[in-house]
Amino acid sequence: MPRWLLPENISDVLPSEARRIEELRRRLLDLYRSYGYELVMPPMIEHIDSLLTGSGRDLGLRTFQLVDQMSGRTLGLRADITPQVARIDAHMLNRDGVARLCYAGSVLHTRAASPFASREPMHVGAELYGHAGLAADLEIIELLVRSLAVAGCGKVRLDLCHVGIVPALLSLHGPVPGVDEEDLYALLQGKDQPGLAEALVAAPAALRDALLSLPGLHGRIAVGGAPAGIGARAGGDPLARARRLLPQTGPSSEALDRLERLAASPMWLRWPEVEVSVDLADLRGYRYHNGITFAAYVESMPFAVARGGRYDDAGRVFGRARPATGFSLELRALADLQPEQPPARAIAAPWSDDHALAMVVEALRASGEIVIQALPGSERDQQEFTCDRELVADEHGRWIVRELKQG
Incomplete structure (x- = not known):
C-alpha cells in the first residue's frame, strides 16, 4: 500500500478548501460571540465513560476506543462534542444562571454517517445552559438560522420533533x-x-x-x-x-x-x-436529547447539515443536571456550499536583505496586504494568490507599489 494513501473516508484539506472552512469558522464564531456565547475547547480524547454518558448505543459504535498506557483506563476519541460541553458547564464552570458556550473542532467516527461522508467531520456549535423555557429554544433556533444565512445556504427546511x-x-x-x-x-x-x-x-x-x-x-x-x-x-x-x-x-x-x-x-x-x-x-441523533429537537436541510445536500435540540439531563452524571439546548453544524459540508472565490490579490516583492525593503513589506502586511517575497530561483512558483502588484525600487531607491503588467 502506498504510504500516501489515507484510511477510507478520511481526506486532507487542501489550501482553497481549508481557506473556505477557516473563514466560515471565524464568521460563525464571531456571530456566536455577538450573542454572548463564550468559546470553549474540549480535548480530543477523554475517558470513555465521560464521552458516552447517556448517549445510547449509536455514539458508542461511532467512538474509537483505546487503552491509556499511563492509567490503564479506556479512553475514547470524541465522536460528538456536546457531552464534553455539558461536562464543562456542570463540573468545570459550575456557574449559576444562564451559561452560553460555543465550540469548533474535529470529531472522529469509526464509521461514516453515509457513503460519501467524512469520518473526521468538523463541528461548530452553540449550547445554552440554565434556562428551561421556550425562550432558550427560540434563541438557539434563531442562532442556527442565522448561522445558515452566514454560510449562504439560501432556502432552508427545518424539521421539528419532540423526542x-x-x-x-x-x-x-x-x-x-x-x-x-x-x-x-x-x-x-x-x-x-x-x-x-x-x-x-x-x-x-x-x-x-x-x-x-x-x-x-x-x-x-x-x-x-x-x-x-x-x-x-x-x-x-x-x-x-x-x-x-x-x-x-x-x-x-x-x-x-x-x-x-x-x-x-x-x-x-x-x-x-x-x-x-x-x-x-x-429520532436520529443520540439518546441524550429529551425535548424539542430539530434538523436543518439545504438544497443540494442529501443529509442534515445541522442538528440540535434540548438535552436537560446530560450534566446529571457530572454532578449537576441543568436545562440545556443547543445545535451543531457540519462545517466541511457547509464550506462546500460556499461559492468559489477568485484568488486573493497579493503584492509580489523581490527577496533582499535591504532594511528599507523589509520595513516597507512589514508595513504593508500590517495594513492587511498579502506580500509574497520570491525566494531566489523560485520566482515562478504556483500558488493560490494573484499577484497584481509588485514592489519595485524607483529612481531614488525608494520601494514603491505599482500595478503589475499582466501577460
Missing part, C-alpha cells in the same frame, strides 16, 4: 415485549411500517396504534400565525393529526403543547426562506 413522545408512550403502556428500545427507535426513524407492525404484534393495542401512527405524522406546518402554504401535507396540520391519534395525557400532550407554542412564535415571520416542518419519527 419525549416515545418515552411518554412507553411509560404509559409499558415496554414493547421482545423489542429492544434502540431497535424500536431505528424502525421509527426509518419509517419502516412493515417492520414496525411486526415488532409491535405483542404490544398493547393502544401503544401499537400510537407508535404506528408516528411515521405518518410529518409535513409542513403553519408558523407565526401564517398559513402552512402549498407545501402543507394533504390531510391537515401534522400537529393537529397528532392530537387526534396520540393519547392526550401527561408528557405526550405537553410535548405537543411545546411544539405548538414554538410554531406560534412570530420570529418565523422574519425568515421567509425557512420552511418549517414537523416529523415526529425523526
Whole structure:
C-alpha cells in the first residue's frame, strides 16, 4: 500500500478548501460571540465513560476506543462534542444562571454517517445552559438560522420533533415485549411500517396504534400565525393529526403543547426562506436529547447539515443536571456550499536583505496586504494568490507599489 494513501473516508484539506472552512469558522464564531456565547475547547480524547454518558448505543459504535498506557483506563476519541460541553458547564464552570458556550473542532467516527461522508467531520456549535423555557429554544433556533444565512445556504427546511413522545408512550403502556428500545427507535426513524407492525404484534393495542401512527405524522406546518402554504401535507396540520391519534395525557400532550407554542412564535415571520416542518419519527441523533429537537436541510445536500435540540439531563452524571439546548453544524459540508472565490490579490516583492525593503513589506502586511517575497530561483512558483502588484525600487531607491503588467 502506498504510504500516501489515507484510511477510507478520511481526506486532507487542501489550501482553497481549508481557506473556505477557516473563514466560515471565524464568521460563525464571531456571530456566536455577538450573542454572548463564550468559546470553549474540549480535548480530543477523554475517558470513555465521560464521552458516552447517556448517549445510547449509536455514539458508542461511532467512538474509537483505546487503552491509556499511563492509567490503564479506556479512553475514547470524541465522536460528538456536546457531552464534553455539558461536562464543562456542570463540573468545570459550575456557574449559576444562564451559561452560553460555543465550540469548533474535529470529531472522529469509526464509521461514516453515509457513503460519501467524512469520518473526521468538523463541528461548530452553540449550547445554552440554565434556562428551561421556550425562550432558550427560540434563541438557539434563531442562532442556527442565522448561522445558515452566514454560510449562504439560501432556502432552508427545518424539521421539528419532540423526542419525549416515545418515552411518554412507553411509560404509559409499558415496554414493547421482545423489542429492544434502540431497535424500536431505528424502525421509527426509518419509517419502516412493515417492520414496525411486526415488532409491535405483542404490544398493547393502544401503544401499537400510537407508535404506528408516528411515521405518518410529518409535513409542513403553519408558523407565526401564517398559513402552512402549498407545501402543507394533504390531510391537515401534522400537529393537529397528532392530537387526534396520540393519547392526550401527561408528557405526550405537553410535548405537543411545546411544539405548538414554538410554531406560534412570530420570529418565523422574519425568515421567509425557512420552511418549517414537523416529523415526529425523526429520532436520529443520540439518546441524550429529551425535548424539542430539530434538523436543518439545504438544497443540494442529501443529509442534515445541522442538528440540535434540548438535552436537560446530560450534566446529571457530572454532578449537576441543568436545562440545556443547543445545535451543531457540519462545517466541511457547509464550506462546500460556499461559492468559489477568485484568488486573493497579493503584492509580489523581490527577496533582499535591504532594511528599507523589509520595513516597507512589514508595513504593508500590517495594513492587511498579502506580500509574497520570491525566494531566489523560485520566482515562478504556483500558488493560490494573484499577484497584481509588485514592489519595485524607483529612481531614488525608494520601494514603491505599482500595478503589475499582466501577460
